[in-house]
Amino acid sequence: MPKLTVDGTEVEFEQGMTVLQACELGGAEIPRFCYHDRLSVAGNCRMCLVELEKAPKPIASCAFPAGDGMVIKTNSDSIKKARKGVMEFLLINHPLDCPICEQGGECDLQDQAMAFGFDKTRYEENKRAVPDKYMGPLINTIMTRCIQCTRCVRFATEIAGVEELGLVNRGESVEISSIEKAINSELSGNLIDVCPVGALTSKPYAFSSRPWELRKTPSIDVMDAVGSNIRVDSRGREVLRILPRLHEEINEEWIADKTRYAVDGLRRQRLDKPYVRVDGKLQAVSWDVALQTVVDKLKATSADRIGAVAGDTSDAESMFALKGLMNGLGVKSIDCRQEGAAVGGERGSYLFNTTIEGIESADAILLVGTDPRWEAPLVNARIRKRFLEGGMTVGGIGPSVDLTFQVDWFGTSASDLQAVLDGSSHFSSVLENAQNPMIIVGNGALIGDDGEAVLALAGDVAEKFGMIRDDWNGFNILHQAASRVAGLDMGFVPSENSLSAKQMAGALDVVYLLSADEMDMKGFENSFVIYQGHHGDAGAHGADVILPGAAYTEKNGTYVNLEGRAQLANMAGFPPGDAREDWTIIRALAGQLGVELGFDNLVELRQALVAAVPTMAAIDQIVPTAWAKPGKAGAVSGQAFDLTVTNYYMTDPISRASETMAECSDVFVNIGEPQATGTEG
Amino acid sequence: MIVTSRPALETGNFQLTGERRELADKIKLRYPEDRVASAIIPLLDLAQRENDGWLSKEAIDFVAQETGSASIRVYEVASFYTMFNLKPVGKHFIQVCRTTPCWLRGSDELTNKVKSKLGIEIGETTEDGEFTLIEVECLGACCNAPMVQINDDYFEDLTPEHLDKLLDDLKAGHDVSIGSQSGRIGSAPEGGPQTLLETKG
Numbered sequence: 015m016p017k018l019t020v021d022g023t024e025v026e027f028e029q030g031m032t033v034l035q036a037c038e039l040g041g042a043e044i045p046r047f048c049y050h051d052r053l054s055v056a057g058n059c060r061m062c063l064v065e066l067e068k069a070p071k072p073i074a075s076c077a078f079p080a081g082d083g084m085v086i087k088t089n090s091d092s093i094k095k096a097r098k099g100v101m102e103f104l105l106i107n108h109p110l111d112c113p114i115c116e117q118g119g120e121c122d123l124q125d126q127a128m129a130f131g132f133d134k135t136r137y138e139e140n141k142r143a144v145p146d147k148y149m150g151p152l153i154n155t156i157m158t159r160c161i162q163c164t165r166c167v168r169f170a171t172e173i174a175g176v177e178e179l180g181l182v183n184r185g186e187s188v189e190i191s192s193i194e195k196a197i198n199s200e201l202s203g204n205l206i207d208v209c210p211v212g213a214l215t216s217k218p219y220a221f222s223s224r225p226w227e228l229r230k231t232p233s234i235d236v237m238d239a240v241g242s243n244i245r246v247d248s249r250g251r252e253v254l255r256i257l258p259r260l261h262e263e264i265n266e267e268w269i270a271d272k273t274r275y276a277v278d279g280l281r282r283q284r285l286d287k288p289y290v291r292v293d294g295k296l297q298a299v300s301w302d303v304a305l306q307t308v309v310d311k312l313k314a315t316s317a318d319r320i321g322a323v324a325g326d327t328s329d330a331e332s333m334f335a336l337k338g339l340m341n342g343l344g345v346k347s348i349d350c351r352q353e354g355a356a357v358g359g360e361r362g363s364y365l366f367n368t369t370i371e372g373i374e375s376a377d378a379i380l381l382v383g384t385d386p387r388w389e390a391p392l393v394n395a396r397i398r399k400r401f402l403e404g405g406m407t408v409g410g411i412g413p414s415v416d417l418t419f420q421v422d423w424f425g426t427s428a429s430d431l432q433a434v435l436d437g438s439s440h441f442s443s444v445l446e447n448a449q450n451p452m453i454i455v456g457n458g459a460l461i462g463d464d465g466e467a468v469l470a471l472a473g474d475v476a477e478k479f480g481m482i483r484d485d486w487n488g489f490n491i492l493h494q495a496a497s498r499v500a501g502l503d504m505g506f507v508p509s510e511n512s513l514s515a516k517q518m519a520g521a522l523d524v525v526y527l528l529s530a531d532e533m534d535m536k537g538f539e540n541s542f543v544i545y546q547g548h549h550g551d552a553g554a555h556g557a558d559v560i561l562p563g564a565a566y567t568e569k570n571g572t573y574v575n576l577e578g579r580a581q582l583a584n585m586a587g588f589p590p591g592d593a594r595e596d597w598t599i600i601r602a603l604a605g606q607l608g609v610e611l612g613f614d615n616l617v618e619l620r621q622a623l624v625a626a627v628p629t630m631a632a633i634d635q636i637v638p639t640a641w642a643k644p645g646k647a648g649a650v651s652g653q654a655f656d657l658t659v660t661n662y663y664m665t666d667p668i669s670r671a672s673e674t675m676a677e678c679s680d681v682f683v684n685i686g687e688p689q690a691t692g693t694e695g
Numbered sequence: 696m697i698v699t700s701r702p703a704l705e706t707g708n709f710q711l712t713g714e715r716r717e718l719a720d721k722i723k724l725r726y727p728e729d730r731v732a733s734a735i736i737p738l739l740d741l742a743q744r745e746n747d748g749w750l751s752k753e754a755i756d757f758v759a760q761e762t763g764s765a766s767i768r769v770y771e772v773a774s775f776y777t778m779f780n781l782k783p784v785g786k787h788f789i790q791v792c793r794t795t796p797c798w799l800r801g802s803d804e805l806t807n808k809v810k811s812k813l814g815i816e817i818g819e820t821t822e823d824g825e826f827t828l829i830e831v832e833c834l835g836a837c838c839n840a841p842m843v844q845i846n847d848d849y850f851e852d853l854t855p856e857h858l859d860k861l862l863d864d865l866k867a868g869h870d871v872s873i874g875s876q877s878g879r880i881g882s883a884p885e886g887g888p889q890t891l892l893e894t895k896g
Binding site: 178181182191193 | 765766768770771774
């Protein structure tokens with residue numbers, strides 16, 4: 015490997031690296047604004063100047079290819095002086111309004127001005143002012159603070175794949191502009207993170223807190239099944255914002271907008287007291303009364319007339335506790351698949367086997383009944399990343415949606431998938447010629463009556479086109495629910511001769527909903543509904559007893575993402591009012607019902623969980639899983655697949671309660687529909 | 696960078712017509728298929744001529760559509776170059792050169808003449824929509840300073856009096872002579888040739 019010298023130390027670097035990257039290998043800290051690891055190189059801020067021996071002047075290290083034998087100095091006097099000069103110029107038109115700036119305390123410009131700049135200004139002329147721009151309901155702009163690094167332009171164009179931002183005008187009048195349009199991307203919140211100054215800040219979070227006032231809790235996102243790593247910033251018990259945490263194999267350093275902005279939903283519509291329905295009206299009661307009502311009802315009902323459904327954001331612990339309780343009562347109708355997707359069975363048949371990082375090795379992808387952009391924005395971003403490297407073909411069966419990369423939507427229904435298998439579709443040859451082909455099956459293909467048959471067909475396609483090999487597994491299910499894989503892992507599904515979530519409607523006397531809000535509640539009008547959850551959403555409205563539980567930021571829980579990777583979410587604050595952590599509610603019920611669950615605290619619960627589901631012990635690891643043929647072969651209908659997410663911004667009780675998400679729905683989804691004025695009926 | 700998500704283009708009724716349409720197609724053929732964005736500048740020029748000397752949003756979106764680019768990419772180019780106007784301009788677009796040689800030779804008087812005669816400031820258009828005045832940097836006719844450019848034509852060796860008459864003629868729709876107004880040919884010395892006199896004839 016070639017070598018160069020950084021501040022007297024010899025460093026080995028890989029061919030193709032820039033001087034800046036090589037210097038970092040050598041442990042030198044290079045200040046920068048426009049350079050970003052995951053974006054193309056712009057080289058326009060000039061902050062990363064270093065001294066190259068024999069070069070007549072300092073070089074911009076971010077844009078300079080490293081060469082064998084170079085001698086670099088990053089801390090010489092001339093470089094310190096050059097940095098001070100660059101910093102002085104950057105600050106010429108910067109307002110220095112740090113005390114009232116949202117970015118204060120976590121600002122690259124502030125930090126680097128402290129470390130590398132002058133301690134006073136020599137500039138006495140007028141500073142320029144730039145009008146603020148409209149960029150939608152999520153991004154606040156104070157464009158006078160902008161230093162024109164163009165990171166946002168590059169992020170929008172390259173990573174998000176929406177070409178709506180640009181650097182307009184010239185010279186002293188340059189401005190970042192979206193021509194007064196909201197940035198229509200599910201990843202737009204990351205623009206705030208890439209902005210090194212306070213020009214782009216979070217609109218909903220504006221002026222609510224300073225970074226040093228916040229308690230930071232590392233956790234896991236539950237808005238989709240990706241399991242993005244997040245940092246929950248809270249003050250007291252109030253969650254103020256959510257930021258991404260770096261995880262190269264899952265979300266890199268991005269998170270989706272719903273993950274970031276649905277937090278205000280955690281403050282609204284919360285269930286903070288137990289309720290019991292008396293004479294058709296829900297009345298607040300004590301825990302004792304509520305639990306006693308549930309116990310009486312469960313005792314009085316025969317086990318085959320009881321059912322339990324786990325919702326999309328349930329943690330593995332509470333589902334495991336509920337499963338234990340239902341087992342103890344002899345109840346067999348339990349399900350974690352509210353929408354009725356035909357997934358289940360052997361582990362290898364329902365995972366995203368390729369893994370998210372594995373997408374980068376694929377060279378052909380077949381999407382079946384899925385819109386990854388709305389169902390899992392970060393999976394979509396990863397596919398786009400792979401797509402931009404070139405040499406990959408993406409085909410799709412389902413409604414043709416814009417995924418920010420080119421997709422050949424060649425079919426609409428399962429019969430087109432059959433055609434791929436038979437070799438009569440042009441995409442068969444694409445899959446045949448690919449080294450590492452993938453198939454991604456979404457809920458859209460699996461919720462129909464022929465879901466199992468479609469799944470089996472997808473399995474046949476995977477086997478036929480060499481997707482299942484010792485060194486490659488190209489069969490993937492794109493789940494939407496954060497709880498789904500954990501639920502399937504622990505067998506939270508109906509056993510033989512019992513009812514699935516879809517069949518429960520009208521067929522049961524008592525149904526236990528564990529934060530399940532996507533069910534059609536009309537089917538339970540004549541059943542006694544026990545709802546345990548955190549939001550007054552569909553489930554709570556139709557409930558006869560409400561047991562207030564904790565949202566995902568208020569409990570320690572395990573979530574297994576779509577790849578089958580178990581991750582621990584941490585409690586950032588206590589649930590509101592009388593609400594309790596979910597597993598403790600179920601433990602209390604079990605105690606009163608005389609069911610022995612085998613655990614009295616979270617540690618024992620986790621031990622029992624791991625004993626029952628060994629993969630839960632492998633935190634943040636992908637456990638190698640053998641291929642298992644999914645579904646059940648059968649006839650497929652020619653009915654076109656329908657997508658299951660109709661509004662990205664509202665998919666669960668938290669996002670439905672969020673004002674920010676409601677605003678996003680108005681701006682991005684329900685375009686042209688009459689908007690609420692606030693004075694309507 | 697392959698981007699498929701773009702705001703809808705609103706080209707309205709904007710179209711290039713006649714020769715301009717043919718020329719646009721010819722220009723596009725100069726570039727490989729995946730590099731048609733290289734035609735943005737010449738197409739913007741054609742669109743500006745089609746649209747009475749300025750680029751409307753529709754005109755910019757039209758060029759974006761023709762070149763397969765995002766609207767914002769074309770807008771970046773259009774806003775960068777001062778030769779593209781993003782606001783409506785008068786029928787006669789007066790650009791007074793104000794760089795050193797012209798300035799030394801009295802460009803300020805020319806600017807003041809236009810201002811007082813037409814009652815407009817720099818960057819403004821007369822109410823009748825006939826004239827727009829702006830100041831520009833060197834137009835490369837320093838030998839014939841001071842000078843102004845009106846639409847595509849240079850008017851050189853100007854005095855305020857020349858300019859006064861010129862504006863009257865333009866407004867009246869009379870023919871005007873372009874180039875030097877002092878009677879010399881091109882940049883030839885005033886009063887005829889000064890050197891190589893013996894080779895005459």
